[in-house]
Amino acid sequence: MITVKDLHKSFGDNEVLKGIDAEIKSQEVLCVIGPSGSGKSTFLRCLNLLEDVTSGEVEIDGDVLTDPKVDINKVRSQVGMVFQHFNLFPHKTVLENVTLGPVKVKGMPEAEAKQYGAKLLGKVGLGDKAEAYPESLSGGQKQRVAIARSLAMDPKVMLFDEPTSALDPELVGDVLEVMKDLANEGMTMVVVTHEMGFAKEVGDRVFFMDEGVIMEEGDPNQIFDNPQNPRTQSFLSKIL
Amino acid sequence: MVLFWAPLQGLEDFLKSIFFRWISTVYVEVIRGTPILAQVLFIYYGLTAVNIGALTSAIIAITLNAGAYIAEIVRGAVHSIDKGQHEAGRAIGLTEKQTMRYIVWPQAFKRMIPPLGNQFIISLKDTSLFSVIAVGEVLYMAKQYYNSTFEIFETLIMVCIFYLIITIPTSIILRNVERKLDV
Numbered sequence A: 001m002i003t004v005k006d007l008h009k010s011f012g013d014n015e016v017l018k019g020i021d022a023e024i025k026s027q028e029v030l031c032v033i034g035p036s037g038s039g040k041s042t043f044l045r046c047l048n049l050l051e052d053v054t055s056g057e058v059e060i061d062g063d064v065l066t067d068p069k070v071d072i073n074k075v076r077s078q079v080g081m082v083f084q085h086f087n088l089f090p091h092k093t094v095l096e097n098v099t100l101g102p103v104k105v106k107g108m109p110e111a112e113a114k115q116y117g118a119k120l121l122g123k124v125g126l127g128d129k130a131e132a133y134p135e136s137l138s139g140g141q142k143q144r145v146a147i148a149r150s151l152a153m154d155p156k157v158m159l160f161d162e163p164t165s166a167l168d169p170e171l172v173g174d175v176l177e178v179m180k181d182l183a184n185e186g187m188t189m190v191v192v193t194h195e196m197g198f199a200k201e202v203g204d205r206v207f208f209m210d211e212g213v214i215m216e217e218g219d220p221n222q223i224f225d226n227p228q229n230p231r232t233q234s235f236l237s238k239i240l
Numbered sequence B: 001m002v003l004f005w006a007p008l009q010g011l012e013d014f015l016k017s018i019f020f021r022w023i024s025t026v027y028v029e030v031i032r033g034t035p036i037l038a039q040v041l042f043i044y045y046g047l048t049a050v051n052i053g054a055l056t057s058a059i060i061a062i063t064l065n066a067g068a069y070i071a072e073i074v075r076g077a078v079h080s081i082d083k084g085q086h087e088a089g090r091a092i093g094l095t096e097k098q099t100m101r102y103i104v105w106p107q108a109f110k111r112m113i114p115p116l117g118n119q120f121i122i123s124l125k126d127t128s129l130f131s132v133i134a135v136g137e138v139l140y141m142a143k144q145y146y147n148s149t150f151e152i153f154e155t156l157i158m159v160c161i162f163y164l165i166i167t168i169p170t171s172i173i174l175r176n177v178e179r180k181l182d183v
Helices: A040-046 A072-077 A094-104 A110-123 A139-151 A169-184 A196-202 A220-225 A230-239 B002-013 B018-033 B036-046 B054-080 B083-091 B096-133 B138-149 B152-181
Strands: A002-011 A014-024 A029-033 A055-060 A079-082 A157-161 A188-192 A205-210 A213-218
Touching: A002 A040, A014 A040, A014 A213, A029 A040, A029 A196, A040 A157, A040 A188, A040 A205, A072 A079, A072 B083, A079 A139, A079 B083, A094 A110, A094 A139, A094 B096, A110 A139, A139 A157, A139 A169, A169 A188, A169 A196, A196 A220, A205 A220, A205 A230, A213 A220, A213 A230, A220 A230, B018 B054, B036 B054, B036 B096, B054 B096, B083 B096, B096 B138, B096 B152, B138 B152
Parallel strands: A029 A188, A029 A205, A079 A157, A157 A188
Antiparallel strands: A002 A014, A002 A055, A205 A213
16 A cells, blocks of 8 residues: 655755655554654655655555656545644634535535535534534544544545644543544554554554664554564653 | 735745746845835936836835835735645645645735735825825825915824825724634
């Protein structure tokens, strides 16, 4: 599904990603953990080219994103992204946030998009908020709208960039619940997270990133219960 | 004319051409950095060769002057929109153009209203400077009047009242627009 080959990314002189190789299978839930500054968010953002790649190759479902001939807008429309700070469109209603993509990118008729959007909002438990504006929602509700907005494009992959890090602790559960449902439906997901419980329960595989490389990867039980790399051990001992 | 010219300048950041950007920067800096009175005189006397007349000179001067300030207002408002908005737009597959049109511009426009209102009133008052090139605006007429009657004080009060009659309702209308748009 996603193949990453020798991915490097520098900001000026600062090399943030120092050669990432990864293979993400269809329907897999990959959790990326690691200390701040380890490059995990940058890695995620390279997967839909929100960051330009310095060198290396990213391929999603046959499209080589790093090939300049590829239509990046088309690829992005098939890769959902959920941000730490939601980034909902404040001048649009909740329903308009969800329908904008289908209408403008896919050319779906307005009426059909509205029906579809309402269905997706129901799915994330916000069917009654369609006409509300984002500012009136709680953080957890905003993030669920953001998930619905991504789902509206019917993506092949969903990328989550610390989706619960900006939320009050009591609101985290609802968002994780929605993500869990998605995983159970077979969505391919890459999740940068600090929620070790989620990674353990829902993740099929875990990457531990530090200093711009994948230090250790494995299935969640192995990473959390029996980490091999000393860096992983030290990181986990600090947060668990 | 001012309204047409200014947004064109504001788009500068999105017209990626380095040449265009350079021209725009020079334009904004020169106009902002020199007195409008000097600009009015410069255009009037500088363009005597083409003989465009006082009124046309005045219109060109105010257009160029307000355009520079409005360009900065537009640029500032667009830049003030959180980067995440742009990313969210691109992430759902909108093109750069669509992202600007549906996401960034509507939000930036709201933020432009107060400074644009401010600029409108400033430009309106700046028209009084046209008296120096004998455009028959209010201050010029007033001068002619008090030069013959010597009622300087009374006449100037009338000039001020004239401006206030235009500017105060403008302020009120702008405040209502701001409230409606919830700026």
